[in-house]
Amino acid sequence: MEEVKNIRQGLLKKHYHENCSGCKVDKAKELKTDVTITNLFNIWMVVLCSSLPISSLFPYLYFMVQDFHIAKREEDISGYAGYVGSAFMLGRALTSILWGMVADRYGRKPVVMIGIVSVIIFNTLFGLSTSFWMAVIMRFLLGSLNGLLGPMKAYSSEIFREEHQALGLSTFSAAWGIGLVIGPALGGYLAQPVEKYPHLFPKDSFWDKFPYFLPCLAISVFALVVLVASFWLPETLHNHPHSDESNDDSGALETGSNETDNDKIIRKGDNLFLNWPLMSSIIVYCIISLHDIAYQEVFSLWTVSSRRLGGLNFTTDIVGDVLAVSGVGLIIFQLAIYPALERAFGPIRFARITGVLSIPLLQSYPFVAMLSGVSLYVVINVVSVLKNLMTVTIITGLFLLQNRAVEQYQRGAANGLSMTAMSVFKAIGPAAGGAILTWSQKRMHASFLPGTHMVFFLLNVIGGLGVLLMFTPFLKVKKKTPSEELRA
Incomplete structure (x- = not known):
């Protein structure tokens, strides 16, 4: 057995190009079989830098729109806030495929660095917004020029050996989910600092004129640190022709396949839209993403709304x-906890279980508003933790399905397609969530699902549809080939 292993290792010797950054990464993967903590840290920091600005505005967006004096009635504030939240996703939906093409042509690293620079510039300018339309334009430009998430999903697979690719994608989804939670926390702590920390930020100062600049500045400073660190980010894209016979043969041996790169060139014409395991997982991902971003918008607006409108008045x-x-x-x-549960149930079965449990949990939110004092704070923390855990569990499982549904040579395109479709749905989410919350707060005395009972019911309709589609026959899982089973 040891002799066969040595022969296989000898056959797998590749010809590496000296000046190719992708070859250097491949050589490092061949020499080092364990997980490099530095690579996990790089993924974590870059993804966190991108996800923090997306939802950091939610806790103070209600007050920001109120200060713009564009809403004629209090009930209309949530609707205008939804447009600001949607502007980012609309911009990203329009440019994600373009940034994916740039990443495939020029490399993952340049797109990542451009995306970080866009965070530094436009997130800072958003904090200095003096009108509703300035805020919308800054968010739109931030979304348009921040195209790093698709390339980073591909990067998370390419930087690790095949047996550790799931860990890379899990790190990506964890950083993404935590950014969507920590971002609003930063916004909540740092917005309106003159009111919260008068001993540090005096009245009639710069911070009083721009009360929402501090959380944006904190995120932009963090992005600047990540930008400097990104100069040392390894590039995984190869910058040489893939026609060497040695690479063809060793690549085939490494993947356990009889195909060479020439065979794969022919297969590159495979239509991703006909790959149902991929497309079904993307469709479910889009619906869950729509539910998630609408929930994030509604939750933050609901918690700061007055008790008269069914909110918590936080x-x-x-x-x-x-x-x-x-x-x-x-x-x-x-x-x-997640790794052990994922091994016990499998990513999709675990996602189905949490998806079903999230429905009664979310519908309980209007009843939480009936509480007060310590019991309110305890219960709202418990339900918020559970809801976020369930969402990240579902998204992580779908990430794994998407990247397993395609071969490596199509993974970048597949992730770009996934990001574009998801961004379209997420562009709808904040505006729809804000509008529905506004509508529900105008029907506080309706006989059927009065007030906020309606908005959480409609969120459950979207989430329930996503959970339903996670079951067969809609959601298909790509079966492993004999060679993949052998490697497993």
């Missing part, structure tokens, strides 16, 4: 407390 720092607790719970769950 301040932004209290919302920050709740979301910070959710973020800590998410970190502990992803690192200590």
Whole structure:
């Protein structure tokens, strides 16, 4: 057995190009079989840098729109806030495929660095917005120029050996989910600092004129640090012709296949839209993403709404407390609990279970608003933690399905397609969530699902549809080939 292993290792010797960054990464993967913590840290920081600005505005967006004096009635504020939230996703939906093509042509690293620079510039300018339309335009430009998530999903697979690719994608989804929770926590703590920390930020100062600049500045400073660190980010894209016979043969041996690169060139004409395991997982991912971003918008607006409108009347720092607790719970769950449960149930079965359980949990939110005092804070923290854990569990399982549904030579295109479709749905989410919340708050005394009971019911309709589609025959899982089974 040992002799066969040595022969196989000898056959797998590749010809590496000296000046090719992709070859250097492949050579490092061949020499080092364990997981490199530095690579996990790189993925974590870059994805966190991208996800923090997406939802950091939710706790203070209600007050920001209120300060713009564009809404004629209090009930209309949530609707205008939804447009600001959707502007980012609309911009990203229009440019994700383009950034994916640029990443395939020029490399993952340049697209990542451009995306980080866009965070530094436009997230900072958003905090300095003095009108509703300036805020919308800054968010749109931030989304348009921040195209790093698709390339980073491909990067998370390419930087690791095949047996560790699931860990790379799990790190990606964990950083993404935590960013969507920690971002609002930062926004809640740092917005309106003159009111919260008068001993540090005096009245009539710069911080009083721009009360929502501090959380944007904090995220932009973090992005600047990540930008500097990204200069040392390894590039995984090969910058030489893939026609060497040695690479063809060794590549075929490494994947356990009889195909060479020439065979794969022919197969590159495979239509991703006809790959049902991929397309079915993308469709479910889009619906879950729509539900998630609408929930994030509704949750933050609902918690700061007045009791008269069925809200909790929280301040932004209290919302920050709740979301910070959710973020800590998410970190502990992803690192200590999720791996064991995923091995026990499988990613999709585990996602189905959590999806079903999330429906009654979400419908209980209007009843939480009936509580007060300590019981309110305890219950809202518990339900918020559980809801975020369930969402990240579903998204992680779908990430694994998407990347397993295609071969490596199509993975970048598949992730670009997934990001584009998801961004379209997420562009709808905040505006729809804000509009529905506004409508529900205008029918507080309706006989059927009065007030906020309606908005959480409609969120459950979307989430329930996503859960339903996670079952067969709609959701298909790609079966492993004999060679993949052998390697497993």
